[in-house]
Amino acid sequence: MTHPRRGHAGRTGRRGGESGTRDAILSAARHRFGEHGYDGATIRAIAADAGVDAALVYHFFGSKERLFASVMRLPIIPGDVVEAALAAGARDSTRSPGEHLVLAMLTAWDQAEMRSTFLGLLRSALTSEQAAVMLRQFVADTILGRVALAARSAGADVSGDARYRASLVGSQVVGLVLARYVLQVEPLATASPAELAAAVGPTLDRYLTGDFG
Amino acid sequence: MTHPRRGHAGRTGRRGGESGTRDAILSAARHRFGEHGYDGATIRAIAADAGVDAALVYHFFGSKERLFASVMRLPIIPGDVVEAALAAGARDSTRSPGEHLVLAMLTAWDQAEMRSTFLGLLRSALTSEQAAVMLRQFVADTILGRVALAARSAGADVSGDARYRASLVGSQVVGLVLARYVLQVEPLATASPAELAAAVGPTLDRYLTGDFG
DNA sequence: TGTTGAATTCTACGGCTGTTGAATTTCCCT
DNA sequence: AGGGAAATTCAACAGCCGTAGAATTCAACA
Numbered sequence: 340m341t342h343p344r345r346g347h348a349g350r351t352g353r354r355g356g357e358s359g360t361r362d363a364i365l366s367a368a369r370h371r372f373g374e375h376g377y378d379g380a381t382i383r384a385i386a387a388d389a390g391v392d393a394a395l396v397y398h399f400f401g402s403k404e405r406l407f408a409s410v411m412r413l414p415i416i417p418g419d420v421v422e423a424a425l426a427a428g429a430r431d432s433t434r435s436p437g438e439h440l441v442l443a444m445l446t447a448w449d450q451a452e453m454r455s456t457f458l459g460l461l462r463s464a465l466t467s468e469q470a471a472v473m474l475r476q477f478v479a480d481t482i483l484g485r486v487a488l489a490a491r492s493a494g495a496d497v498s499g500d501a502r503y504r505a506s507l508v509g510s511q512v513v514g515l516v517l518a519r520y521v522l523q524v525e526p527l528a529t530a531s532p533a534e535l536a537a538a539v540g541p542t543l544d545r546y547l548t549g550d551f552g
Numbered sequence: 553m554t555h556p557r558r559g560h561a562g563r564t565g566r567r568g569g570e571s572g573t574r575d576a577i578l579s580a581a582r583h584r585f586g587e588h589g590y591d592g593a594t595i596r597a598i599a600a601d602a603g604v605d606a607a608l609v610y611h612f613f614g615s616k617e618r619l620f621a622s623v624m625r626l627p628i629i630p631g632d633v634v635e636a637a638l639a640a641g642a643r644d645s646t647r648s649p650g651e652h653l654v655l656a657m658l659t660a661w662d663q664a665e666m667r668s669t670f671l672g673l674l675r676s677a678l679t680s681e682q683a684a685v686m687l688r689q690f691v692a693d694t695i696l697g698r699v700a701l702a703a704r705s706a707g708a709d710v711s712g713d714a715r716y717r718a719s720l721v722g723s724q725v726v727g728l729v730l731a732r733y734v735l736q737v738e739p740l741a742t743a744s745p746a747e748l749a750a751a752v753g754p755t756l757d758r759y760l761t762g763d764f765g
Numbered sequence: 766t767g768t769t770g771a772a773t774t775c776t777a778c779g780g781c782t783g784t785t786g787a788a789t790t791t792c793c794c795t
Numbered sequence: 796a797g798g799g800a801a802a803t804t805c806a807a808c809a810g811c812c813g814t815a816g817a818a819t820t821c822a823a824c825a
Contacts, residue, residue, distance in 0.1 A: 350804060353790050353802040358802075360803085381783085383781085391803080392803065395804075397783090397785075398802075402783080402784080403783065464734075465589070465674075465734060466591075466592050466678070466679055467592075474735070478735075479737070483737075500739075502738070503739040506731060507751055509737060510730070510732075510737070510740060510752075511723070512727070513727045513730055517726055517730065518722060518723040518726060521677075522687070522726075523688070524723075525692075526715050526719050527716075527720070538759070538764045539720070542755045546751070551751045594812070594813085595812080595814085596811085596813090605774050605775080606774095607814085607815085611772070615814080616813065
């Protein structure tokens with residue numbers, strides 16, 4: 340009576356064929372972390388999504404924290420995207436640096452995998468102080484640093500307020516992302532990237548090189 | 553051996569004097585919800601902060617959800633603050649409506665009680681879909697509605713893009729709040745309200761009445 | 766002085782959590 | 796053919812969670 344079918348056989352034990360289970364777990368984890376944050380995502384739910392027992396997650400990743408770290412290893416480096424956008428804006432006369440920045444951000448966030456990863460980081464940072472410190476450090480090092488550099492080279496900067504300018508840029512970007520992808524405020528959530536670039540790009544340009552107190 | 557001392561007597565039973573326990577619970581709950589969000593805050597921790605048994609929280613409030621609702625009843629109405637700021641900006645020539653808006657926001661957020669309440673709402677909205685719907689509804693009704701109204705009356709609006717403008721304003725405000733009070737990005741977290749008003753106010757003015765695609 | 770009702774705590778239940786160790790099945794290499 | 800390694804599941808642990816009920820103490824009023 341025990342004729343093992345492919346997928347869920349007798350009970351325990353190895354399955355036939357290439358399983359790809361590890362990747363299934365990673366994908367499910369990215370989804371769950373993205374939707375519910377670190378604390379809200381449970382190992383059992385992730386395992387269930389991947390069609391697998393919870394213990395297998397531990398076999399592969401050792402702990403929830405290490406699973407989170409594995410998931411949050413980004414497939415692209417955000418700092419490079421920012422730098423490319425700023426460089427493109429400097430030589431392309433049809434669009435300003437700010438507009439390029441908005442477009443680059445929205446393009447990255449519109450890829451499902453990226454969006455889940457970023458959302459997971461953001462949601463976790465908002466509920467756990469530990470995650471907040473990590474995210475702050477990461478953003479300061481890889482993103483705000485490059486923006487500050489661009490601000491310094493583009494505009495005529497007297498004092499060292501480049502970091503101030505960069506943080507203003509960051510505040511508008513994170514607010515846009517939050518309103519569009521998390522809160523899904525309605526005209527914003529469905530507006531086209533080009534439309535948003537036209538609306539928000541000049542704000543970033545002014546923060547980067549404009550004149551204010 | 554059982555001489556009951558004021559504060560924590562024999563064991564169970566009522567304590568002497570006016571306890572003010574209910575308010576202590578409310579205050580502790582506001583703190584906890586603000587720091588950790590709805591899920592992260594536990595009844596037992598709230599009770600411990602208030603120096604009280606967890607069951608007493610249920611005696612007073614019935615359930616965690618009802619406690620949350622009691623805490624989140626705001627002492628002031630944000631919509632009124634927004635309206636007052638916009639009105640002041642219209643007749644006061646030394647500061648624009650956008651600058652008034654920023655100042656009003658920062659003033660509200662700098663009161664500890666307000667900040668905890670708002671943070672609780674925000675953090676909860678970011679991890680629970682249910683809370684997100686509630687917050688979105690609330691913000692749309694009481695805040696974005698008034699901003700949209702102001703945009704419509706102030707600028708020359710052809711189509712019904714007032715909601716679009718209002719949501720842009722909202723995105724910059726929420727981003728500023730997030731960067732300053734949650735992530736505590738450094739030049740922003742300690743900048744003076746006046747400084748931020750000068751930097752961010754014109755952005756809001758442009759979103760309200762400016763020209764873009 | 767009782768009696769009633771509110772304030773307060775103790776104890777416990779069932780459910781969910783991250784995590785572990787043993788058992789089982791399959792694959793791959795010799 | 797056989798044996799070791801990998802993949803997979805089951806069952807259980809201790810701990811925390813929200814919540815409910817009973818017991819106790821105090822205050823106020825008749």
